[in-house]
Amino acid sequence: MDSKAREALAERVLGLSAADQTEVTIGSESADLTRFTHEEIHQNVARADTGVSVRAIAGLRTGTAATNLLDEESLRATVDRALAIAHLAPEDPELAPLPWGGPTQAPEGAYVKATAEASPQLRADMADAIFKVAESNKFWCAGFARTQSAGFTIANSNGARASFDGTDSGINVKMNASDSTGYGQAYSPDATTLNARSVAETAAGKAKNSAQPREVEPGEWTVIMEPAAFGEFFAYLGQHFSAQAVDEGSSFLSDGLDKPYFGENLTVTDDYANSLAPSMPFDFEGQPKKRLTLIDAGVAKTFVTDSYWAKKLNRENTGHALPAPNAYGPQAIDIVVKPGTKSTQELISETKRGLLISRFWYIRTVDQKKAIVTGMTRDGTFLIENGKVTGGVRNMRFNQSIIEALGKCEFSNAPQRTGDYWFSLVVPAAKIEGFKFSSGTQF
Amino acid sequence: MSFDDLAARALDTASKRGAEYADLRFEVVRAERIETRNGVVATLSDATSRGYGMRALVRGAWGFAASSDLTHAGIDATAARAVEIAKAGAAIARHRFGAAPPRAYVDSFATPVVRDPDNVPLGDRVALLLAAEKALHVSPKISVGRAWIDLWRTDKTFYSTLGSRIEQSIRQTGSGLEALAVGDGEVQSRTFPGDIGLYKSGGWEIVEEAQLSQNAQRIGEEAQSLLTAEQCPSGTRDIILGGSQVSLQIHESCGHPAELDRVMGWEANFSGVSFLEIAQLDKLKYGSDIVTIRIDNTLPQGMATVGYDDEGTKSGTSDIIRNGLLVGYEMSNDTARTIGRESNACIRAQSWEFVPMIRMCNLNLLPGDVPFDGLFEDVKDGIYMESNRSWSIDDHRLNFQFGCEIAWEVKNGKRGKLLKNPTYAGMTPQFWNSCDAIADEKSWVAWGTPNCGKGEPMQTGRTAQCASPARFRNVQVGVGYGG
Numbered sequence: 025m026d027s028k029a030r031e032a033l034a035e036r037v038l039g040l041s042a043a044d045q046t047e048v049t050i051g052s053e054s055a056d057l058t059r060f061t062h063e064e065i066h067q068n069v070a071r072a073d074t075g076v077s078v079r080a081i082a083g084l085r086t087g088t089a090a091t092n093l094l095d096e097e098s099l100r101a102t103v104d105r106a107l108a109i110a111h112l113a114p115e116d117p118e119l120a121p122l123p124w125g126g127p128t129q130a131p132e133g134a135y136v137k138a139t140a141e142a143s144p145q146l147r148a149d150m151a152d153a154i155f156k157v158a159e160s161n162k163f164w165c166a167g168f169a170r171t172q173s174a175g176f177t178i179a180n181s182n183g184a185r186a187s188f189d190g191t192d193s194g195i196n197v198k199m200n201a202s203d204s205t206g207y208g209q210a211y212s213p214d215a216t217t218l219n220a221r222s223v224a225e226t227a228a229g230k231a232k233n234s235a236q237p238r239e240v241e242p243g244e245w246t247v248i249m250e251p252a253a254f255g256e257f258f259a260y261l262g263q264h265f266s267a268q269a270v271d272e273g274s275s276f277l278s279d280g281l282d283k284p285y286f287g288e289n290l291t292v293t294d295d296y297a298n299s300l301a302p303s304m305p306f307d308f309e310g311q312p313k314k315r316l317t318l319i320d321a322g323v324a325k326t327f328v329t330d331s332y333w334a335k336k337l338n339r340e341n342t343g344h345a346l347p348a349p350n351a352y353g354p355q356a357i358d359i360v361v362k363p364g365t366k367s368t369q370e371l372i373s374e375t376k377r378g379l380l381i382s383r384f385w386y387i388r389t390v391d392q393k394k395a396i397v398t399g400m401t402r403d404g405t406f407l408i409e410n411g412k413v414t415g416g417v418r419n420m421r422f423n424q425s426i427i428e429a430l431g432k433c434e435f436s437n438a439p440q441r442t443g444d445y446w447f448s449l450v451v452p453a454a455k456i457e458g459f460k461f462s463s464g465t466q467f
Numbered sequence: 468m469s470f471d472d473l474a475a476r477a478l479d480t481a482s483k484r485g486a487e488y489a490d491l492r493f494e495v496v497r498a499e500r501i502e503t504r505n506g507v508v509a510t511l512s513d514a515t516s517r518g519y520g521m522r523a524l525v526r527g528a529w530g531f532a533a534s535s536d537l538t539h540a541g542i543d544a545t546a547a548r549a550v551e552i553a554k555a556g557a558a559i560a561r562h563r564f565g566a567a568p569p570r571a572y573v574d575s576f577a578t579p580v581v582r583d584p585d586n587v588p589l590g591d592r593v594a595l596l597l598a599a600e601k602a603l604h605v606s607p608k609i610s611v612g613r614a615w616i617d618l619w620r621t622d623k624t625f626y627s628t629l630g631s632r633i634e635q636s637i638r639q640t641g642s643g644l645e646a647l648a649v650g651d652g653e654v655q656s657r658t659f660p661g662d663i664g665l666y667k668s669g670g671w672e673i674v675e676e677a678q679l680s681q682n683a684q685r686i687g688e689e690a691q692s693l694l695t696a697e698q699c700p701s702g703t704r705d706i707i708l709g710g711s712q713v714s715l716q717i718h719e720s721c722g723h724p725a726e727l728d729r730v731m732g733w734e735a736n737f738s739g740v741s742f743l744e745i746a747q748l749d750k751l752k753y754g755s756d757i758v759t760i761r762i763d764n765t766l767p768q769g770m771a772t773v774g775y776d777d778e779g780t781k782s783g784t785s786d787i788i789r790n791g792l793l794v795g796y797e798m799s800n801d802t803a804r805t806i807g808r809e810s811n812a813c814i815r816a817q818s819w820e821f822v823p824m825i826r827m828c829n830l831n832l833l834p835g836d837v838p839f840d841g842l843f844e845d846v847k848d849g850i851y852m853e854s855n856r857s858w859s860i861d862d863h864r865l866n867f868q869f870g871c872e873i874a875w876e877v878k879n880g881k882r883g884k885l886l887k888n889p890t891y892a893g894m895t896p897q898f899w900n901s902c903d904a905i906a907d908e909k910s911w912v913a914w915g916t917p918n919c920g921k922g923e924p925m926q927t928g929r930t931a932q933c934a935s936p937a938r939f940r941n942v943q944v945g946v947g948y949g950g
Binding site: 055056057058059061062063064065066067068069070071072073074075077086087088089090091092093098102105106109110112113114116118143144145147148151152155164166167168170196197198200207272273274278279349350351385386387388389390391392393396398399400402419421423444462463464465466467 | 500502504507508509510511512513514515516517518520528529530531532533534535536548549551552553555556558559560561562564589590593597610611613647649652653654656728731732733734735736737739742820821822824856857858859860861862863865866868870888890892894922923924946947948
């Protein structure tokens with residue numbers, strides 16, 4: 025459903041509501057994915073749907089209802105259900121009025137028609153190119169190629185009108201050799217810019233170079249995390265920048281802003297307009313997103329809010345609401361870590377003994393306030409000796425505070441969009457001293 | 468036009484366009500959630516979704532398309548899309564693994580419900596949560612209290628070109644509590660029941676069984692006490708795990724590695740592979756002799772109990788681990804054929820818009836013969852841990868590290884002082900081979916896991932791992948906090 029149709033639908037739904045305040049969110053998505061293993065497509069899928077969510081406010085009471093049935097009767101029933109739920113809810117004295125912060129402009133490059141109209145054949149061609157790299161190396165491969173488009177329209181009875189259409193595409197490849205594996209990935213709003221063969225060759229190179237992996241001792245290591253690994257690691261700090269986490273005491277920022285929690289090399293922004301990951305310029309209340317500096321040269325500067333938490337904490341609404349109902353509070357979802365000045369190769373060259381990490385797996389929080397996380401390396405972990413990568417090593421488990429790790433860090437000059445998350449991450453490679461590994465595994 | 472007619476149209480369209488086999492699931496899904504947070508209702512929502520997902524098989528390659536468009540044009544376009552996608556896959560296929568299921572059923576299934584949630588007024592549901600959550604706030608140190616109820620209903624009908632027509636009405640319900648305590652740089656949380664809540668198939672009786680109000684004050688007090696508790700020591704200890712933690716251990720270290728698609732490399736780029744390789748079947752001593760882990764998708768109140776899976780295979784029982792030996796896998800039709808077996812009905816989709824894939828269902832550790840208190844006897848220096856806080860395992864499912872919310876020292880068979888931040892770690896087969904006692908059926912609970920993630924695009928599965936508390940010898944503890 026295009027933006028004009030969504031906007032017309034939103035007006036119809038708003039017109040059905042008798043609530044004191046009403047918000048209508050319409051999401052329309054078309055998502056296709058081709059997944060493969062052992063040079064065979066085993067999941068080849070497409071889905072399309074449009075959903076309508078209604079938030080009704082009666083006085084200080086709120087209810088939400090949602091449906092994907094778009095006939096008049098179903099829409100009216102959904103609007104009535106939201107209001108009926110609101111009438112049964114207790115009053116929330118801190119409830120904020122539905123916001124309207126003015127119009128926004130979508131960042132350049134967020135929507136690419138060729139991606140929205142991509143065919144199954146385009147993805148099959150990508151898969152075939154990856155298969156050929158695997159076959160030429162006598163490896164087997166697993167991964168996916170995906171294309172998708174999504175549009176959101178948000179309208180409320182206080183005047184908010186916001187629409188956005190975006191596209192996305194991605195390739196993810198794991199190459200498997202007899203005793204080693206390698207990983208490659210690429211993401212872009214423009215599927216025609218993805219180079220499947222190049223991604224496959226990166227993964228194959230890692231599998232080849234990490235063959236016959238050595239076992240190394242756990243303990244403290246200098247590590248260089250490539251962007252895919254650093255993004256996975258850093259992502260677990262994201263929720264700390266929520267006003268809700270700060271207020272409840274579970275964020276490190278609960279101890280106060282304007283403190284040097286990190287090394288001065290670390291600057292983090294929340295920026296929907298970053299050219300590598302252009303995204304929606306407003307939040308799920310239709311409020312324009314602020315482009316924020318969260319950490320400036322190691323010093324924590326601010327956190328993100330939505331209408332509820334802005335009112336509750338008497339701060340500016342930064343435009344970071346998630347879709348209602350939302351028990352998680354506002355979130356920073358367009359995180360960008362500022363790059364450094366050296367190439368990844370230079371960072372490696374300056375390392376006497378360390379580990380080069382391609383990717384992490386199954387990171388989980390061990391201690392929320394201290395931001396201690398645990399996880400495993402995977403798909404290409406290498407030993408660095410005297411400034412050179414000298415071979416693969418077996419994978420290891422780490423237990424490490426993200427805050428401590430970023431106390432002494434250095435970044436490469438080549439940021440990448442990384443990960444296949446519901447939020448966006450643009451990060452460089454990171455060199456970290458004294459990274460703590462606790463155990464190894466058998467591969 | 469009824470959906471039977473629309474389904475017939477879709478299957479006919481797929482066949483005419485070249486599908487050798489096709490099937491279709493029509494679903495209406497309704498999800499209601501209430502969540503209270505610090506005395507206010509943070510979530511009060513009711514969402515309905517209706518649509519259909521269709522699989523088409525062309526020259527051994529599958530295509531899947533899903534849509535909510537129920538017009539004739541929408542049905543025709545979706546069927547054509549499924550066939551087009553299958554043909555694109557078939558065009559580059561190196562070998563062909565897809566095949567139609569071996570048989571068809573015409574049948575129906577409905578989850579037994581004692582008390583229909585629709586007969587419980589919304590105001591009563593909200594009042595229950597507000598009262599329970601209020602009781603969590605035993606002191607100002609409880610920064611956040613939360614309480615929640617989820618009510619899910621799925622009505623679906625499966626059709627296939629083989630002639631299957633299977634109508635199912637599935638009801639799943641869950642509820643829980645959480646208290647977050649903050650003090651002196653320390654944050655501690657306690658949840659109940661288990662770490663997610665109590666989730667089962669059934670109606671309002673599942674909420675009543677959870678006894679939220681009766682336990683809320685204790686949970687709040689435990690959260691507060693953890694702020695000043697001693698740190699769990701580091702080293703090697705005998706450990707006793709509470710039932711919900713054993714359930715998670717089964718989920719992560721047996722349920723996922725025993726998914727045959729994973730064993731075959733279908734999840735290699737994301738969830739990973741498995742140490743339970745096919746060559747190990749009927750040979751690997753996975754656990755000690757008392758460890759038997761069984762699929763039972765007919766179990767009353769099991770979160771994953773249904774009549775048929777999402778390719779129309781009838782639910783039943785089968786063993787994964789029998790007396791410690793690896794003897795089976797969770798399988799679909801396609802994967803089972805590769806090892807000369809038949810599907811054990813473990814292929815499911817999150818909802819209509821997702822393709823079915825192998826999912827853990829009800830995967831149960833059979834109870835032992837020791838009373839719960841008996842687990843503590845014969846433990847000279849150990850730790851009893853309850854309720855998961857953190858979980859991580861490598862992509863072969865070998866090296867794991869789990870953390871729990873709360874623990875107690877065990878000295879000479881007696882439970883002693885409270886310990887905070889307990890963690891334990893190990894390698895899966897060594898760990899399960901160290902299991903020397905499992906509590907009896909009196910403490911056996913059908914713990915549901917409503918949030919199991921797998922696949923690309925990611926799907927959320929609702930599984931259960933029924934378990935009672937169990938004892939494990941000589942386990943590494945205290946990792947992550949200096950150990």
